[in-house]
Amino acid sequence: MSRKSPADIAAGCIRCGFCLDACPTFKLTANEAESPRGRIYLMRHVLDAGRPMDAAALTHLDNCLGCRACEAVCPSGVQYGLLIEGFRARIEEEGLRPSAEAGARGMLLDTLTDRGRLGASLAGLSMVAGILRKAPAMPGLFARLLTGGQSHEAAVPLSGTGRSGGHLPAFTAAVGRARCTVCLLDGCVMSVLFANVNRATAELLSHCGCNVVCPHSAGCCGALDAHAGRRERARQRARALVDALECADYDVLVTNSAGCGSTLREYGELLADDDRYAARAAALGARTRDISEFLVELGVEPPTGRLDVTVAYHDACHLAHAQRITSPPRALLRSIAGLALVPLAESDLCCGSAGTYNVTHPETAAALLERKVANIIASGASVVAAGNPGCIAWMREGLARAGSTIRVTHTVELLAEAYRRGASQAEA
Amino acid sequence: MLRADQVLTDSVEMLAYECDAYTIHKGRPDVVVHPESTEQCAAVVRLCARMGVPFTPRGTGTGLSGGATPLYGGVVISIMRMNRVLSISPADLRLRAQAGCINSTITRAVAPYGLHYAPDPSSQTACTVGGNVAENASGPHTLKYGVTANHVTALTLVLPDGSVVELGSDADEPCGYDLVGLLVGSEGTLGIVTEVTVRLTPNPREVRTLLAVFGSVDDASRAVSRIIAAGIVPCALEMMDSMIINALEDAFAMGFPRDAQALLLVELDGLGPGLDAETADVSDLCAEHNARSVTAAASEEERARLWFARKQGVGVLGRVAPNKVTQDGVIPRSLLPEVLARIRGIAESHSVRLCNIFHAGDGNLHPCVIFDERDADELRRVLVANEEILRLCVEVGGSITGEHGVGVEKRDAMPLMFSEADLAAMRRVKSAFDPAGLCNPGKIIPGPSAEAAPP
Numbered sequence: 104m105s106r107k108s109p110a111d112i113a114a115g116c117i118r119c120g121f122c123l124d125a126c127p128t129f130k131l132t133a134n135e136a137e138s139p140r141g142r143i144y145l146m147r148h149v150l151d152a153g154r155p156m157d158a159a160a161l162t163h164l165d166n167c168l169g170c171r172a173c174e175a176v177c178p179s180g181v182q183y184g185l186l187i188e189g190f191r192a193r194i195e196e197e198g199l200r201p202s203a204e205a206g207a208r209g210m211l212l213d214t215l216t217d218r219g220r221l222g223a224s225l226a227g228l229s230m231v232a233g234i235l236r237k238a239p240a241m242p243g244l245f246a247r248l249l250t251g252g253q254s255h256e257a258a259v260p261l262s263g264t265g266r267s268g269g270h271l272p273a274f275t276a277a278v279g280r281a282r283c284t285v286c287l288l289d290g291c292v293m294s295v296l297f298a299n300v301n302r303a304t305a306e307l308l309s310h311c312g313c314n315v316v317c318p319h320s321a322g323c324c325g326a327l328d329a330h331a332g333r334r335e336r337a338r339q340r341a342r343a344l345v346d347a348l349e350c351a352d353y354d355v356l357v358t359n360s361a362g363c364g365s366t367l368r369e370y371g372e373l374l375a376d377d378d379r380y381a382a383r384a385a386a387l388g389a390r391t392r393d394i395s396e397f398l399v400e401l402g403v404e405p406p407t408g409r410l411d412v413t414v415a416y417h418d419a420c421h422l423a424h425a426q427r428i429t430s431p432p433r434a435l436l437r438s439i440a441g442l443a444l445v446p447l448a449e450s451d452l453c454c455g456s457a458g459t460y461n462v463t464h465p466e467t468a469a470a471l472l473e474r475k476v477a478n479i480i481a482s483g484a485s486v487v488a489a490g491n492p493g494c495i496a497w498m499r500e501g502l503a504r505a506g507s508t509i510r511v512t513h514t515v516e517l518l519a520e521a522y523r524r525g526a527s528q529a530e531a
Numbered sequence: 532m533l534r535a536d537q538v539l540t541d542s543v544e545m546l547a548y549e550c551d552a553y554t555i556h557k558g559r560p561d562v563v564v565h566p567e568s569t570e571q572c573a574a575v576v577r578l579c580a581r582m583g584v585p586f587t588p589r590g591t592g593t594g595l596s597g598g599a600t601p602l603y604g605g606v607v608i609s610i611m612r613m614n615r616v617l618s619i620s621p622a623d624l625r626l627r628a629q630a631g632c633i634n635s636t637i638t639r640a641v642a643p644y645g646l647h648y649a650p651d652p653s654s655q656t657a658c659t660v661g662g663n664v665a666e667n668a669s670g671p672h673t674l675k676y677g678v679t680a681n682h683v684t685a686l687t688l689v690l691p692d693g694s695v696v697e698l699g700s701d702a703d704e705p706c707g708y709d710l711v712g713l714l715v716g717s718e719g720t721l722g723i724v725t726e727v728t729v730r731l732t733p734n735p736r737e738v739r740t741l742l743a744v745f746g747s748v749d750d751a752s753r754a755v756s757r758i759i760a761a762g763i764v765p766c767a768l769e770m771m772d773s774m775i776i777n778a779l780e781d782a783f784a785m786g787f788p789r790d791a792q793a794l795l796l797v798e799l800d801g802l803g804p805g806l807d808a809e810t811a812d813v814s815d816l817c818a819e820h821n822a823r824s825v826t827a828a829a830s831e832e833e834r835a836r837l838w839f840a841r842k843q844g845v846g847v848l849g850r851v852a853p854n855k856v857t858q859d860g861v862i863p864r865s866l867l868p869e870v871l872a873r874i875r876g877i878a879e880s881h882s883v884r885l886c887n888i889f890h891a892g893d894g895n896l897h898p899c900v901i902f903d904e905r906d907a908d909e910l911r912r913v914l915v916a917n918e919e920i921l922r923l924c925v926e927v928g929g930s931i932t933g934e935h936g937v938g939v940e941k942r943d944a945m946p947l948m949f950s951e952a953d954l955a956a957m958r959r960v961k962s963a964f965d966p967a968g969l970c971n972p973g974k975i976i977p978g979p980s981a982e983a984a985p986p
């Protein structure tokens with residue numbers, strides 16, 4: 104496939120405006136410069152006319168959530184994600200940001216993408232957030248965000264009660280005859296803050312007949328870096344991961360984090376200019392599947408355990424827009440007996456979490472969260488399911504602040520619980 | 532009057548408002564405002580009137596003729612924050628909405644009552660009902676159900692001096708001058724529409740959607756002429772040519788045959804036996820004109836998929852070339868095969884890339900010329916070819932615009948269709964509403980009023 108230059112990608116925008124109503128920042132402001140079409144126009148100005156990027160243009164590009172809702176509806180196939188990531192890289196590489204802010208952003212990303220540091224430095228992070236945050240801090244928000252906000256007790260028991268850390272075993276055998284071997288990444292944020300989701304994923308895969316390998320040498324995939332424009336750092340991480348996974352023996356690489364999955368799938372693009380890695384990176388991308396999509400493709404028996412809950416499904420941006428995965432998670436949820444899946448208005452409108460956006464742009468993120476919370480409450484659901492850790496933590500925070508008892512969980516946790524109940528009924 | 536967040540002045544933001552979906556002419560505003568009510572909108576207009584500053588209404592900016600481009604700067608009045616449905620009366624088949632309400636939002640809002648809003652431009656998920664009123668927008672289903680003008684019964688209008696008037700009524704038979712009729716299609720030059728009452732249409736009992744595949748554009752256009760001549764009124768009759776088919780295949784893998792030269796999408800509605808007979812007639816007429824196949828959509832999903840293809844059909848062209856100009860000529864349907872062949876000839880003689888996706892049923896052609904505006908020579912050739920295509924449409928007794936408006940794009944082609952006396956009458960209407968010439972100046976009417984920049 105021939106690669107398009109950023110100028111060519113931007114030129115593909117025919118200004119039809121079909122993306123405007125999908126764009127969260129445009130919905131909130133009605134400002135053309137806060138719309139995909141407007142942002143592309145500003146980028147085009149810089150690309151075609153070779154004009155330097157001024158501070159105001161930078162603000163509009165910075166305000167973009169990177170949710171890629173625009174890309175999913177664009178009839179002209181404009182690869183907006185590539186375009187904005189390229190611009191973000193340029194902003195970083197050309198040092199266009201004030202240095203205190205750049206430093207704080209850097210620290211935040213380093214910490215979030217480094218397991219060891221993340222576990223140890225919640226306090227330091229609140230300080231970083233203070234520098235980036237233009238509005239007064241929301242009490243306790245950041246700490247809760249980072250701990251996954253598990254403040255309420257589960258009405259439906261959730262998988263794994265462990266709240267901090269803990270690696271997955273290097274190998275988990277399939278229950279029964281193995282159908283295939285799956286590699287599961289332990290991730291960065293996931294392993295520290297969402298260890299229970301990782302455990303539920305491994306359990307679920309094993310229950311569905313997959314051997315699960317989890318190479319501990321594999322580190323962060325670089326998603327947060329790539330989305331934030333730290334492309335070199337993302338490339339380093341990508342190369343390391345490609346190397347690490349080549350030693351492992353597996354059929355499919357499965358992720359339960361939408362942000363990681365979309366980045367892994369685009370590894371070929373990220374390392375396209377690296378002769379040694381380009382092909383291997385693309386091959387790794389081609390072997391990557393989101394857990395929901397993988398289970399549907401594999402074709403699994405529905406769980407026999409019942410879960411009598413009303414669930415609303417939230418479409419994480421990097422699942423619905425970047426990977427276009429919307430029906431598999433819903434199909435899996437519907438396969439659970441007793442579970443009622445109710446529609447969620449604006450289910451694919453970004454919740455505002457968007458990587459580190461909720462720290463760098465607290466006001467917009469809070470406005471989107473409020474809108475999400477209102478839609479969730481109106482849906483009548485008692486549980487919200489989603490496929491991305493950032494969204495889960497952020498929506499938990501929003502619901503807690505609204506005084507709601509609605510719980511937010513990963514799709515995988517509900518499935519694992521249904522299988523677990525089925526298994527214990529069979530034993531009893 | 533307005534909050535700070537309702538007023539934009541930063542030069543980067545102004546850049547974003549310098550054109551709509553038509554990019555050949557540009558004009559940068561000095562200020563953009565986002566009123567949230569009729570009163571706020573009127574207050575802004577009054578201020579402009581007092582200070583002699585030009586102002587231009589803007590919806591989503593999906594216009595294809597530069598209507599929302601502020602040619603002389605001044606204030607762009609964006610109605611995008613006035614986007615609410617105000618009331619629905621299913622029994623009276625009426626809905627009232629703010630002008631910034633997105634077209635498809637209306638149909639979604641009334642779907643529970645088994646109703647819809649009939650004018651369905653391809654841009655319906657994006658464009659506003661105010662923009663539709665201004666452009667008298669139409670869509671595939673216009674063939675049977677009529678254009679925007681047939682579906683708007685009342686308006687709230689901010690006149691160019693800032694006063695507010697209510698035009699029309701909810702009744703089916705209006706009395707007095709038909710000012711709603713005058714406003715529809717006035718392209719934002721007579722005032723700013725802030726609220727609209729539209730007529731709702733009951734969903735058809737039964738629909739049949741046919742896809743006919745042809746090996747030549749000629750055959751397909753002859754089939755269209757024959758269907759119309761046979762007295763059949765499909766609710767939609769759309770044609771797409773091979774460049775569109777292939778772009779759609781690249782984009783969405785629709786499953787259309789890539790070697791087909793033309794597709795006809797024909798939709799018929801009505802009741803049981805009559806509908807079956809008409810469907811059979813259309814199939815036969817297509818077959819008589821060498822259709823390779825004629826298939827009916829077997830399910831609602833399949834039908835939705837065909838319409839999705841049609842509505843994305845213009846947008847997918849961005850995959851083929853960076854810029855496009857969509858022409859909008861209307862011609863007598865009986866001349867379809869001949870005119871299409873001549874347009875092809877024009878494109879070839881100027882070496883421009885051209886494709887066709889259009890409302891064949893009402894003779895509303897949309898030859899799309901695609902190009903790269905960064906290539907100055909190609910741009911020049913495109914402009915020449917465009918002009919020739921317009922002349923051709925007028926020559927065969929048609930019109931230079933069916934639904935996209937005159938705007939700035941076709942302003943200077945108006946004398947092709949109208950005499951100086953005709954244009955003078957239009958100018959008098961314009962100055963009756965807008966004596967100071969501040970409301971969207973430089974649009975529609977060529978000549979003195981267009982050339983002279985306002986004070």
Ligand SMILES: Cc1cc2nc3c(=O)[nH]c(=O)nc-3n(C[C@H](O)[C@H](O)[C@H](O)COP(=O)(O)OP(=O)(O)OC[C@H]3O[C@@H](n4cnc5c(N)ncnc54)[C@H](O)[C@@H]3O)c2cc1C
Nearest residue numbers: 590591592593594598653659661662665668669719724934
């Ligand atoms: C891909 C694509 C497909 C299209 N398909 C069709 C089609 O099938 N049929 C069709 O008819 N058109 C079509 N169009 C053209 C366009 O969508 C329509 O003209 C639409 O009505 C414009 O609405 P808007 O809200 O975008 O208005 P804008 O583009 O913002 O404005 C259009 C004009 O209306 C004026 N205006 C806007 N709002 C108001 C108001 N409240 N009061 C007074 N004046 C106002 C503006 O000044 C301007 O002159 C298409 C466009 C695109 C990009």
Ligand code: SF4
Nearest residue numbers: 116117119120122177
């Ligand atoms: S939908 Fe695509 S082509 Fe249309 S304005 Fe948005 S980015 Fe541009």
Ligand code: SF4
Nearest residue numbers: 126167168170171173
């Ligand atoms: S990525 Fe999201 S926020 Fe950014 S322009 Fe696209 S839709 Fe808007």
